[in-house]
Amino acid sequence: MIILASGSPRRAKLLTDAGIKFKIITSDVEETFDPNLEPKEVAMYLARLKAKHIADSHPNDIVIGSDTIVVFNNKILGKPIDEQDAFRMLNVLSDQWHTVYTGVSMIKGDIEDNFFDQTKVKMKALSHLEIKAYIKTGEPMDKAGSYGIQGEGRHLVEKYEGDFFTIMGLPLKKVLDRLKNQE
Numbered sequence: 001m002i003i004l005a006s007g008s009p010r011r012a013k014l015l016t017d018a019g020i021k022f023k024i025i026t027s028d029v030e031e032t033f034d035p036n037l038e039p040k041e042v043a044m045y046l047a048r049l050k051a052k053h054i055a056d057s058h059p060n061d062i063v064i065g066s067d068t069i070v071v072f073n074n075k076i077l078g079k080p081i082d083e084q085d086a087f088r089m090l091n092v093l094s095d096q097w098h099t100v101y102t103g104v105s106m107i108k109g110d111i112e113d114n115f116f117d118q119t120k121v122k123m124k125a126l127s128h129l130e131i132k133a134y135i136k137t138g139e140p141m142d143k144a145g146s147y148g149i150q151g152e153g154r155h156l157v158e159k160y161e162g163d164f165f166t167i168m169g170l171p172l173k174k175v176l177d178r179l180k181n182q183e
Helices: 009-017 039-055 083-093 128-136 152-156 164-168 172-182
Strands: 002-004 062-072 075-077 097-108 111-123 157-161
Touching (some): 009 164, 009 172, 075 083, 083 128, 097 164, 097 172
Antiparallel strands (some): 062 075, 111 157
16 A cells, blocks of 8 residues: 655645555654755655654555755745745745755655655746735645645746656656556
């Protein structure tokens, strides 16, 4: 059995669309990390933390944990705490490049596979009115960097270099390749 250690509807949809049979057991660990870690290490550490929390009680299953972070000028932009925080983040990202890192941890028993992918994203130049209108949709409130590229946030993005699914929260090709190797 494959277990997705995430309540993210986006990750679940990606696996479902890929034809993967799985169940969801949400990991509710506190997402704290050493601030001296590099962004890719943070994403992998948090993904492993989530996966390990579930894998410890499901040693015969493949548990997939994932975490996505947005990094601008070497600073991690997490999920906004309120609308003002979302506005601040989107205003900072306006007309700028940033990097999205998604860490993945796949654990079965004592075997772990921890990896990450990264994609560079360029935001359009956004007016304050555009940012406020997007925040009113409610979409940015549970997303790293305050936007979701798969929803209305796609209108904020000018272009990206890398894997679209990494921005969504699960580098699907890498996950599917690794699942094939575990079967």
